[in-house]
Amino acid sequence: MRATSGTASREGGAAIRVTASAGDKLYPKFSPDGKWIAFTASYDGNPDVYIIPAEGGEPKRLTFHPSADIVLGWSPDGKNVLFRSDRAVAPPSRTTRLYLVSTQGGLPQVLPVPRGDLTSFSPDGSKIAYIETSQENRTWKRYRGGWSLPIAIYDLKKNTYEELPSLPAWTCFPCGTRTQSISSAIAMA
Numbered sequence: 001m002r003a004t005s006g007t008a009s010r011e012g013g014a015a016i017r018v019t020a021s022a023g024d025k026l027y028p029k030f031s032p033d034g035k036w037i038a039f040t041a042s043y044d045g046n047p048d049v050y051i052i053p054a055e056g057g058e059p060k061r062l063t064f065h066p067s068a069d070i071v072l073g074w075s076p077d078g079k080n081v082l083f084r085s086d087r088a089v090a091p092p093s094r095t096t097r098l099y100l101v102s103t104q105g106g107l108p109q110v111l112p113v114p115r116g117d118l119t120s121f122s123p124d125g126s127k128i129a130y131i132e133t134s135q136e137n138r139t140w141k142r143y144r145g146g147w148s149l150p151i152a153i154y155d156l157k158k159n160t161y162e163e164l165p166s167l168p169a170w171t172c173f174p175c176g177t178r179t180q181s182i183s184s185a186i187a188m189a
Contacts (some may be wrong), residue, residue, distance in 0.1 A: 013105055027071045030054065031078045036103070037080040040071045049083050063099045063108065072118065075100060076125040083108075084134075085115055095133065113161075115155050126157050130165075136159060 024044040025117055037054055040047045043061075047068040050059040063069040067087035074081055080100040088097045088110070098116040099108040117134035121127070131149050150163040 025050075027130060029071055029073050029081075031074050032076060033078055036078070038071045038074060040069065040083075042120075049081055049101060051081065058105075060105075070096075072098075073120065076121050076123055079103060080109075082119060082121070082133070084119075098128075098130070111154075112156070112159065127153055127155050129153055 001060045021041070021043060023041055025039050025041045026047070028037050028039040030064070031051075031054075035054055036051050038049065038051050041050050041059065042048075043050075043059075047070060048061055048065070049063040049071055050061050052059045062081060063083070063085075065085065065087050067085050069083050069085045069087070072082045072084055080102055083099050083101065084096040085099055085108075086094050086096050089095055095115040096117055098111040098113060098119055100111065101108040113123055113128075115129065115132050116128075116130045117132060119128050119130040122129075129151055131151055133149055150166045153162045153164065154160070155162075
């Protein structure tokens with residue numbers, strides 16, 4: 001999403017403008033009911049979390065912190081936006097933590113994992129599948145080095161951690177049919 005953002009039907013047809021505000025708009029995620037879009041925007045110089053009605057309107061800012069807040073998704077009930085941020089660490093350590101912020105506003109709630117990046121909730125919201133460090137914008141293929149991290153399942157109610165069996169090479173998370181197996185793994189874990 002850049003200066004002008006829009007949506008279109010999967011069947012084709014005219015696009016509907018959602019927002020035309022100046023500034024970069026990135027990482028759009030539809031709410032579970034499809035009525036809202038959460039996204040990261042740099043309207044005031046740094047990336048923050050915003051939501052906007054899916055049919056368009058005025059963006060509502062949810063985070064107000066000088067660190068980069070990057071939208072990852074929604075809680076299954078659609079009441080909170082999931083995002084990552086490096087707000088809790090100081091340079092040179094630039095790891096990110098996971099947060100939820102209410103669509104009504106207020107202070108973000110940190111999730112109880114020491115560091116996290118790309119993340120998905122189980123359908124009931126009791127578990128998350130996540131990786132600790134993102135490789136989403138990397139350009140290498142079949143990487144086998146130290147950044148080839150496992151996908152982990154964290155049970156938010158039992159406070160337990162479990163790693164999924166991993167491939168010897170880097171895999172994008174979640175992408176393609178891998179999302180199905182991750183969802184199944186969360187359900188079975």
